[in-house]
Amino acid sequence: MRFRDKIRGGVSLIKSGVARRRFPLSVLFHNTIKCNLKCSYCSAWKRTVPEMTTEQIKSMLDQLAEMGTRKFSYAGGESLLRDDAGEIISYAGQKGMFTTLTTNSLLVPERIDQLRDLDLWIVSLDGPNSKHERTKHVPVEDVLAMIDLLVSRNRKVWTNTTLTAGPRADIDFVISQAREHGFRANFQLMRTYPLALNIDESLLCSREEIIEAFSYLIWLKIKGAPIINSFSYLNRVKEHPFGMFDKCLAGKNYCLIDANGDVYPCDDFQDRLNVENGLEVGFKRAFELMPEFDCQGCTFPCYIENNFLFALNPETVWNAIKEVW
Numbered sequence: 001m002r003f004r005d006k007i008r009g010g011v012s013l014i015k016s017g018v019a020r021r022r023f024p025l026s027v028l029f030h031n032t033i034k035c036n037l038k039c040s041y042c043s044a045w046k047r048t049v050p051e052m053t054t055e056q057i058k059s060m061l062d063q064l065a066e067m068g069t070r071k072f073s074y075a076g077g078e079s080l081l082r083d084d085a086g087e088i089i090s091y092a093g094q095k096g097m098f099t100t101l102t103t104n105s106l107l108v109p110e111r112i113d114q115l116r117d118l119d120l121w122i123v124s125l126d127g128p129n130s131k132h133e134r135t136k137h138v139p140v141e142d143v144l145a146m147i148d149l150l151v152s153r154n155r156k157v158w159t160n161t162t163l164t165a166g167p168r169a170d171i172d173f174v175i176s177q178a179r180e181h182g183f184r185a186n187f188q189l190m191r192t193y194p195l196a197l198n199i200d201e202s203l204l205c206s207r208e209e210i211i212e213a214f215s216y217l218i219w220l221k222i223k224g225a226p227i228i229n230s231f232s233y234l235n236r237v238k239e240h241p242f243g244m245f246d247k248c249l250a251g252k253n254y255c256l257i258d259a260n261g262d263v264y265p266c267d268d269f270q271d272r273l274n275v276e277n278g279l280e281v282g283f284k285r286a287f288e289l290m291p292e293f294d295c296q297g298c299t300f301p302c303y304i305e306n307n308f309l310f311a312l313n314p315e316t317v318w319n320a321i322k323e324v325w
């Protein structure tokens, strides 16, 4: 991302936080719903949704850029399955967007060259082998080898750990690997959500485990551990382990776009809110016509951190500057 685009991103942030302008500053895009894994906590791969073509996605990016989108997060399904991933990310970068991509990492060797313009790789890493094999059914050594490949090619790497029952040992493992392999670590809780069908709910953390894990993460971060989550976020989850609805900016300053072009406030509403489709009515109109929704709150870091960031919470803004710039 060019320096000029970083400055523009900062100006957009101020517009969302101070002027309270409604526009999708940040967009999470599910480029595909297909996957090469069948994780125990996910059923994305069970859905059937038609996917947009490369040209349709580029047109979507043109429209988002006009609306002021500055962050484009690419996920799925498995984000690296589509062979136009590099082309789409480069195009988003040319439009001045900061780009991230979340992946299970299996296809990194095939895609690393195409994805030269990607600003931030986010690799899923759930814990030691006993845990990663249980959630993703892949040896953790394979994931660490992919991280080493990315780091050796000077790519910026974060990991995303989905915390499941017995989180303390997973946190210790990930932090020790972060120090050894040179990456920074983000943590989120495994959750249930409407689209998660037949996932293994015995993997969910208990209330006590959540409070203990987040108190521990706060302590580790104070001690200088390479943890990305802001203190504001960690404290929020410690105090509200199952989330709370508080000034959420979903549908106001960020949104989720599904693989077929449906525009949702966030992925909690996929297939259960009657939304507009950007291919049919245009992405600006689909965003503006987002229906009202009821929510009890959540603990998803990508969203809650956005809520703090776009409301210009000083600690989260400073944390983001340190982690991203």
Ligand SMILES: C[S@@+](CC[C@H](N)C(=O)[O-])C[C@H]1O[C@@H](n2cnc3c(N)ncnc32)[C@H](O)[C@@H]1O
Binding pocket: 035, 041, 042, 044, 075, 076, 077, 078, 079, 102, 103, 104, 105, 123, 124, 125, 160, 161, 162, 188, 189, 190, 191, 192, 196, 199
């Ligand atoms: C849906 S995946 C898409 C990207 C890619 N397929 C991957 O697994 O990294 C995005 C992130 O959500 C996590 N995830 C999947 N199911 C989850 C659940 N039920 N609760 C919380 N996180 C989950 C994944 O481990 C991954 O880090």
Ligand code: SF4
Binding pocket: 035, 036, 037, 038, 039, 042, 043, 044, 045, 076, 077, 078, 104, 136
């Ligand atoms: S978490 Fe990612 S890798 Fe696992 S099934 Fe879901 S989309 Fe696929």
Ligand code: SF4
Binding pocket: 244, 245, 246, 248, 249, 250, 265, 266, 267, 268, 295, 296, 297, 298, 299, 300, 303, 304
């Ligand atoms: S699920 Fe989370 S991000 Fe979505 S509307 Fe509710 S609080 Fe906001």
